[in-house]
Amino acid sequence: MNVSVYKDALQRKKAELAQDAGLRPLQTQMEHNTGRQGDMADQAAGNNEVHIHLRLKQTDAKILQAIDEALIRIEKGTFGICRDCGEPIAEARLNAIPWTRVCITCKEKQKA
Ligand SMILES: [Zn+2]
DSSP states (O other): OOHHHHHHHHHHHHHHHHHHTTTOOHHHHHHHHHTTHHHHHHTGGGHHHHHHHHHHHHHHHHHHHHHHHHHHHHHHTOTTBOTTTOOBOOHHHHHHOTTOOSOHHHHHHHHO
16 A cells, blocks of 8 residues: 555645634634624624534544544554554545544444
8 A cells, every 4th residue: 555645645635624724723713712702693693604614613623633643643554454443444445534543344333
């Protein structure tokens, strides 16, 4: 497996997410928002939109963390190995989601 391809993909995605987040950690943004409740109330008309936006950002933060972990696994040489069962993760799955931690079998088990 050529991990440098995945490393590139991970770093590109990380840069993309960091740019979307305005390079600020999520927690700082949350604190910032709670300190501006007046502004939030003023934007009540667009409330649903704000809500969806915040939810997206939480997802982004999770992906960013997963990307960092995946980059560490590349350094350690354990990239592409399922965290739960230790089996190799299918390359098709890694191509779709290079920051995934588990193989499709374990992912299905998590949902069940
Ligand atoms: Zn597994």
